[in-house]
Amino acid sequence: MKKKLSIVIPAYNEEKNIAHLIAELSKSISSTGYDYELIFINDGSRDNTLQAIQQQADIYPHVYYIELSKNFGKDYALKAGIDAANGDAIITMDADLQHPPHLLPELLKNWEEGFDIIYTYRAESNRHASAYQRFASKLFYKIVNTLSDIKLENGISDFRLMDKRVVDELKQINEYEIFFRGMVKWVGFKQKGIPYTPAERHTGEASYSFFRLFKLAVGGIMAFSVRPLYIATGLGLFFSFAAILYIPYVLISYFGDYDKVSGWASLIATVAFFGGLQLLVLGIIGSYLGKIFMQTKQRPTYIIRSTNLQK
Template sequence: MAYLVDKKLSIVIPSHNEEKNISYLIDQIRETLEPTGYAYELIFVDDGSRDNTLNELKVNAEIHSNVFYVELSRNFGKDYALKAGIAMASGNAVITMDADLQHPPQMILKMLYHWEEGYDIVYTYREGENPHGKGYQKVTSRLFYKGLNMLSDIKMENGTADFRLIDEKVVKQLKLIDEYEIFFRGIIKWAGYKQIGIPYVPSKRHTGEASYSFAKLVKLAVTTIMAFSARPLYIISMVGLLFSTVAILYIPYVLISYCLGYAVSGWASIIATIAFFGGLQLMLMSVIGIYVGKIFMQSKHRPNYIIRSSNVVIVDNDLIRI
């Protein structure tokens, strides 16, 4: 394999309570990339960790001149941490990956191969089920991607990961995106360019447990679908039209029954009907409310994240240690 040794890579790694994984991950990446001749920088983003992750990053930054860290003021979420790291990146390509070693660093070599072939984006997707995932995570993952593909305007492979390579021309465009509740896996698909997906088998976490709960996964699914499509609004419009039509067709039956002196249905059926349509209206209004809420939050123009400290600044598109 011929490597473009005059190119520089920026590896962005969001980190949340990963104190025992940092040093091991750095060693794994060094073993993978040192033989290639690529220049590279590691940009760790501490996303409000409650353990000694930040101290581990500071120690490794003192040892390795190409290790940089950015500390966020609190836990803003993985995608905002990715955005903070990408904003700092100065390489000819940016690689994003997790800090828990479930994204095998050796896969970077395959990404580089496809990048050299001319692809602008090389993303990964999980091959089969996650052998290390919990039962509910496997189920919710399948439902998430099926629902996303059905209800949104983007199509993604099951198990698409935040383990990807992005060419610098794509990165320049990503840095311009400023939206509330950003979802990079969807943004990457939406951006277009010349893309290729490669399958991978996730490794077992080096240490620690996954921080995504069932509630967080459900919230992610809802916000993601609504961030990439107005289709739910069209669906509830069709549902409303359907039930309105049924209600109109019911009017002649009521009038004929009244004229012929038939007994009117009892209070139980009336209450059941009112409860059903009341619940339906609340459900439809809640969907509209979520969209309105997203518009409200976007209109505030608050920053997506706040940096508390860092050992780096950008000068002329280069990272300078401070």
């Protein structure tokens, strides 16, 4: 009996890429001998992405779609597709053709050799990324690796193959603000990384701004570590000790009857500094409490509006 592949593809405003992507994927998989299904997740697109997928589904019986009720975000769209997939191996990839379909046979080869997860990361020679994008990417992974308990290769992507055993474990996870790249690393199993050079986007432009990367980094750190709380505690202890050392200066100034007006600027600067530090620490604590609050609500991580998948 042939093994089955489920290829999960989140799509947001990718109407011009759908037909070309399906053609490229069909070409790459047809020679492998596997049965396969393509599961597109329309993540609240504002263009005609859903209609483009539906047109292809009318032509190809192995093309399926899941329409989410709004834009939940890429990681939640991936979760929706993975929850619906039932292949022996599940492959996740983007819809913009920067994840090269011709790399699929290599992923499958490593899977057949016994690896449970084969993930990809961008090669350093990525010629399609600007200097800003390369800098932001390196900074992002540097921060995540320093402050969290997981280690991610620079440029690790959502282009990966996972064995069904891995996916069965991921399906049980229902976290608020899931960070999928970190979660795949966290589950363990036998993993292998493969470098790749991203292709140029077929159409459209990259949608990750600096703010979104920053938010993703913060979410990833807080999802896998309480190290920021330890840092906040350390800062509090350090400055508390420093304040004790400041007491002799205060006593000498008082009993020595020095001019009480002098030192006004340094006093204001000190108050402002410690006030900002306290707000920072409270912000870190508040972020963790906010995540706990949202998690306890147990809201669904995504809502499906329509699909052509058989339940």
